[in-house]
Amino acid sequence: MLRMSSLLLRTLRDDPADAEVASHRLLVRAGYVRRIAAGIYSWLPLGYMTFRNIERVIREEMDGAGFQEVHFPSLLPKEPYERTNRWSEYGPELFRLQDRKKNDYLLGPTHEEMFTLMVKGEYSSYKDLPLSIYQIQAKFRDEPRPRSGIIRGREFIMKDSYSFDIDDAGLQTSYQAHRDAYVKTFTRLGLSFNIVSAQAGAMGGSKSEEFLAPCPTGEDTYVLCEKCGYAANVEAMVTKVDPYTGDTAPAMENFASPNTPTIDSLVDLMNATFGGGYTAEMTLKNILLMADDQPISVLVPGDREVDLKRLGANLKGVQDLRLFEEGDFAKRPGLVKGYVGPQDAKKLGLTLYADPRVVEGSHWVTGANIKDTHTRYVVAGRDFIVDEYIEAAEVRAGDICPECKTPVVIDRAIEIGHIFQLGRKYAQALDLTVLDKDGKSQVVTMGSYGIGVSRAVAAIAEQNHDEIGLIWPREIAPADIHIVATGRDDLPFDTAEQIAKECESIGLRVMFDDRRDASPGVKFKDAELIGIPFIVIVGKALADGKIEFRYRKSGEKVEISAEGAAKEIQTRVLA
């Protein structure tokens, strides 16, 4: 039994000055966590109980799926990370340190290397596979900007799993097993979430999905179709466009357009010159970039911007991507700033990437590659050839769902889990092979799967709170019921103690506010702030042989008989 009289807990009346998001504010005010440094937090008893409850749920689901738990140190030698190149690729985000002999070490930001080596050390036959192993452990990343309390920390707890299979079919099965386990886990944690397709990005590999918990303070933006449930990371959003069915445009026609370097000014000019009806959507924007020292042009409809994040994620094999600068224009006099068009791309040595909306046969208004001149009736496929279609245009609410053509919404969320089909990248680099049926050496294929355990505490808090405090799902809460004794006499305290003991004996986890000196108001406020889902008040109503049972979430209050209260409480808690 937790007793408020001796619990290491001090709730705060005022919001901490450095906390803005709800989860951070409430977790600090309710005495769950305290900040040690930017992105580094300690857990007080209530917080650690909550944390461990979440950890327990995750562990049960992982074990239930047949994954085996292992544990690695946080302090790791440099060598494995050098072999996969991540010692350098990870950059300043990696916490590095040296021992007394000046050997390099790191604090593990993620453990693909170590898991791969563990399997390599023990297994060498296809008969040993498939295998899925996991750990729950601290991760260290020197984030450029930790934020939102424990949502993005520099030290955080992660459950990371890795699957090992002999072939792609096996990887699919292992991936699906993790996906299923994650759905069960997050559902048990009381989180509402969407599974979105994502870009594998820096981790390499092919397929990847994120588990996103919608909440307004989340830092991930994603696209959701409310009709069919399609959900995607903005980077991975797919644009579906019908083939062009309009009239065939006449031949290209140049027209004078002095002082119209922007799309807006161009549209105004067109409407003035050609009698109205022109919109930014009918113009073609040519964004010039340098991709690893190769000039490229990205074509998007004039009413859209190029989303560099999307472009970067979808441009395969490009390390360095930047917009054209003055010097780049100077070196290529054929490209007239403000008047660039795709017509001469071949001649100018530009690779043409285009948004899927720039469909074969469609015609556009665009620059003429001549100062103060634009061209209309420029037809895709006739007047210029797109080298490659690419998802690079900004995504907007109202864009069309690629699955069911309904306008999508854009929402914010916290990333609570991420699953990857890694493939053979790490196995290859670290030489993890097993012998197959024919005695031939095969590189193992891997998956990696993560859940932010400490972040889940914040995500659950974000989705489960109100103005006055936290409201935990029962399984996560530090206790099932919060019993408050009020009054001056011994009777309510003795009765409450009795009820608390009975509740405990029938398996309920009890928090008992047994403080004699605190006023009822203080106790009620504290109970509401702490957020245990059921509050039992033993006080005034005792005169009629009653106690009060409150539902924290709805605020509903019912009086129940003090006699045999434990049974009644149990019934209501388990309902």
Next chain:
RNA sequence: CGGGGCGUAGCGUAGUGGCUAGCGCGCCUGCUUUGGGAGCAGGAGACCGGGAGUUCGAAUCUCCCCGCCCCGACCA
């Protein structure tokens, strides 16, 4: 790393050149109080983020450093 803001007791804050750094919460002692963050009285707790400088005098002005928060860049 760019932009903005902040640093005074455990927490929230006032004080913009002047004498002993003020208030609220919390904490300690006593009395009263006990169904919505009680009242009265007394008390403890601060090298005013650090260093250097200007000045008769610095929390306050100047410079440097450190730390923290927010927006952006970045990010399993």
